[in-house]
Amino acid sequence: MDYKIVIDSGHGGIDSGATGNGIIEKDKTLQISKYIYDRLNKLGIPVTMTRIDDETLDPTDRVNRILNAYGNTPNVIVVSNHINAGGGDGAEVLYALRNSDKLSNLILENMKAAGQNVRGAFQRRLPRDPSKDYYFIHRNTGRTEPIIVEYGFLDSKGDDVNQLKNNYEALAEATVKGILEYIGYNYTPPATDSYVVKQGDTLYSISKKLGVSVDELKTLNNLTSNALRVGQTLLIPTNNVIEDTYIVKQGDTLYSISRMTGISIDDIRRINNLDSDILSIGQVILLKDNNMDSNYVEYVVKKGDNLYSISKIYGITQKELMEINNLKSNMLSIGQVLLVPSNGIESTTYIVKPGDTLYQIARNYNTTVDNLKNKNNLTSNTLSIGQLLII
Numbered sequence: 001m002d003y004k005i006v007i008d009s010g011h012g013g014i015d016s017g018a019t020g021n022g023i024i025e026k027d028k029t030l031q032i033s034k035y036i037y038d039r040l041n042k043l044g045i046p047v048t049m050t051r052i053d054d055e056t057l058d059p060t061d062r063v064n065r066i067l068n069a070y071g072n073t074p075n076v077i078v079v080s081n082h083i084n085a086g087g088g089d090g091a092e093v094l095y096a097l098r099n100s101d102k103l104s105n106l107i108l109e110n111m112k113a114a115g116q117n118v119r120g121a122f123q124r125r126l127p128r129d130p131s132k133d134y135y136f137i138h139r140n141t142g143r144t145e146p147i148i149v150e151y152g153f154l155d156s157k158g159d160d161v162n163q164l165k166n167n168y169e170a171l172a173e174a175t176v177k178g179i180l181e182y183i184g185y186n187y188t189p190p191a192t193d194s195y196v197v198k199q200g201d202t203l204y205s206i207s208k209k210l211g212v213s214v215d216e217l218k219t220l221n222n223l224t225s226n227a228l229r230v231g232q233t234l235l236i237p238t239n240n241v242i243e244d245t246y247i248v249k250q251g252d253t254l255y256s257i258s259r260m261t262g263i264s265i266d267d268i269r270r271i272n273n274l275d276s277d278i279l280s281i282g283q284v285i286l287l288k289d290n291n292m293d294s295n296y297v298e299y300v301v302k303k304g305d306n307l308y309s310i311s312k313i314y315g316i317t318q319k320e321l322m323e324i325n326n327l328k329s330n331m332l333s334i335g336q337v338l339l340v341p342s343n344g345i346e347s348t349t350y351i352v353k354p355g356d357t358l359y360q361i362a363r364n365y366n367t368t369v370d371n372l373k374n375k376n377n378l379t380s381n382t383l384s385i386g387q388l389l390i391i
């Protein structure tokens with residue numbers, strides 16, 4: 001059967017879901033959902049998401065998006081991601097009355113292999129009409145195959161909080177593996193996790209090659225400059241989604257967060273526009289400057305160019321141009337690729353095709369959904385086929 005996957009991030013917008021111990025359900029489910037989306041998308045499996053940012057979705061909207069994604073047919077698998085609360089420990093999967101527990105149990109087996117406790121696969125019936133499912137995501141989703149995956153309890157007395165904070169990629173990967181086994185797709189683990197720097201590499205060229213951002217590379221490797229050594233081993237994300245926010249807990253200081261994340265205090269202040277060093281519990285700290293990559297574009301050195309002439313074109317100083325590109329001398333060679341600021345340069349446009357989502361387009365152009373929405377004055381995430389977007 002030709003399966004299609006809809007990833008549903010539980011809650012969103014004004015509905016935070018469960019919160020506690022520095023975990024906000026709507027944010028964690030989105031993180032997990034993006035991970036699963038990226039993995040399946042890279043494998044070429046048709047996949048989409050019900051929400052791609054912090055959007056409020058009522059049950060009707062959610063169900064409509066699910067049914068409109070690929071149609072109301074049994075080959076559509078709906079994975080609704082949630083974080084549990086109530087003091088238990090471990091993962092569980094809830095499946096619809098019309099389906100078997102096969103998919104749920106495959107996911108749970110992989111969850112167990114990833115180090116998470118497993119509570120089991122369950123169905124739940126509506127008390128006033130036990131012929132119907134209790135959860136709307138099962139009850140109102142027609143002939144599709146919906147599951148609710150609960151990755152753990154954010155108020156667990158066991159190790160769930162640690163699992164959800166520090167091992168969520170492995171838990172999300174368990175869902176990926178379970179889905180692939182269920183649909184009969186050969187499982188391949190996520191991409192390699194280290195890269196050895198070769199002659200001529202720059203952080204930018206590596207980021208292009210591997211599909212990760214320069215910032216991610218710097219964060220992961222605690223790099224304070226763009227300088228690389230030939231033979232140096234860089235860590236690269238096992239998937240493109242990395243933890244890019246931190247929620248302030250009791251006792252945290254900028255210093256402790258900087259130690260924990262490997263990001264300098266100055267960078268944390270800059271990325272978050274902090275005017276003071278006082279943090280409040282629950283405050284969300286961005287660990288990644290989402291605008292960084294979109295600020296630069298490539299310029300290929302032509303005959304007759306020199307650092308001065310190029311810097312003039314882009315309205316920066318020669319020194320800035322050298323810093324951006326980590327150049328040690330003034331020598332340029334024809335064909336050499338330099339990074340230059342993107343402002344002032346003609347924008348790229350993109351015409352929306354069937355099946356496109358803002359999230360997908362943002363990923364393809366190495367930008368963010370928010371950037372796209374701002375540039376195009378979009379108030380919602382809805383796109384229409386043929387719509388012209390400025391990238």
Ligand SMILES: [Zn+2]
Pocket residue numbers: 010011017018025082083
């Ligand atoms: Zn939930």
